[in-house]
Amino acid sequence: MITKLNVASIFVLDKDEALDFYVNKLGLEKGHDVRQGSYRWLTVRVPGNGTEISLEQPGSPLHDDVTAAQLRELITKGAMSSLVFNTDDVRDLYETLQARGVTDFTQEPIEHAYGTDMGLRDPFGNAIRILQQGKVAQKVTA
Amino acid sequence: MTREIEDLNRRLLRARDAMDRAYAEPLDVRAVAAVAYLSEAHFIRSFRATFGETPHRYLQRRRVERSMFLLRETDRSVTDICLDVGFMSLGTFSRTFREIVGETPSDYRAANGPVLAPNCIWMAGTRPRAASRVAMRSSSFGEADAPAAP
Numbered sequence: 001m002i003t004k005l006n007v008a009s010i011f012v013l014d015k016d017e018a019l020d021f022y023v024n025k026l027g028l029e030k031g032h033d034v035r036q037g038s039y040r041w042l043t044v045r046v047p048g049n050g051t052e053i054s055l056e057q058p059g060s061p062l063h064d065d066v067t068a069a070q071l072r073e074l075i076t077k078g079a080m081s082s083l084v085f086n087t088d089d090v091r092d093l094y095e096t097l098q099a100r101g102v103t104d105f106t107q108e109p110i111e112h113a114y115g116t117d118m119g120l121r122d123p124f125g126n127a128i129r130i131l132q133q134g135k136v137a138q139k140v141t142a
Numbered sequence: 143m144t145r146e147i148e149d150l151n152r153r154l155l156r157a158r159d160a161m162d163r164a165y166a167e168p169l170d171v172r173a174v175a176a177v178a179y180l181s182e183a184h185f186i187r188s189f190r191a192t193f194g195e196t197p198h199r200y201l202q203r204r205r206v207e208r209s210m211f212l213l214r215e216t217d218r219s220v221t222d223i224c225l226d227v228g229f230m231s232l233g234t235f236s237r238t239f240r241e242i243v244g245e246t247p248s249d250y251r252a253a254n255g256p257v258l259a260p261n262c263i264w265m266a267g268t269r270p271r272a273a274s275r276v277a278m279r280s281s282s283f284g285e286a287d288a289p290a291a292p
Binding site for chain 1: 158159
């Protein structure tokens with residue numbers, strides 16, 4: 001039986017820039033930062049939550065140059081990774097992110113039957129959604 | 143060269159996001175092109191090369207997707223929904239909806255009830271896919287230039 005999602009990975013164009021965004025802008029914390037030869041194992045995570053998000057950069061030693069270039073094009077088209085987080089106050093977080101200089105919102109907070117969510121992109125094009133879960137509405141019978 | 147493509151892609155994606163966000167407003171292609179720091183013609187050409195359809199067609203699919211949601215989930219009139227999602231005339235809305243979805247707004251509503259699933263999933267999952275050759279040639283947000291029904 002699988003007991004936990006331990007590590008998920010997303011592709012970024014630059015690990016340092018990604019670390020700055022995910023920690024200093026979005027408010028995650030740095031997890032592992034280990035160098036093994038030319039490879040840097042770098043993760044971030046939601047504070048207090050065990051799942052690591054590995055920040056992977058296309059290129060050597062994982063990818064040949066052509067593959068890396070293809071991946072970079074797909075990332076910047078918004079066609080690669082996405083993440084969904086939960087928050088306890090999405091409107092407050094929206095203001096906090098704006099104050100920290102985040103501008104790339106794809107959706108301001110909007111209420112739905114299942115809660116209130118907002119959307120943004122990381123500096124590279126990856127989609128991020130943040131949901132404040134609400135009570136699930138009764139099925140509409142109209 | 144590859145860095146230039148990445149930078150262009152990112153700017154085009156930002157412009158596409160702007161259409162997703164402001165679909166209900168009257169959008170003109172010049173304003174959206176400005177989000178990508180491109181001229182109108184360059185924007186249309188680059189957007190199509192990058193995302194496989196014209197900005198106009200992308201916006202139409204976004205609006206039709208939202209109208210499908212409102213048809214399913216609300217009891218607002220077709221005319222109100224048409225205006226809600228950014229179309230200026232019922233005729234254009236009905237023609238575009240039928241061209242993309244394959245049935246009229248009323249028939250779609252009659253056949254589809256409300257669904258409880260996260261909005262972002264439906265946005266991606268129910269976005270109509272068709273990109274007809276007629277629409278691919280179209281290069282304007284102006285409804286006067288909207289493609290005629292096939």
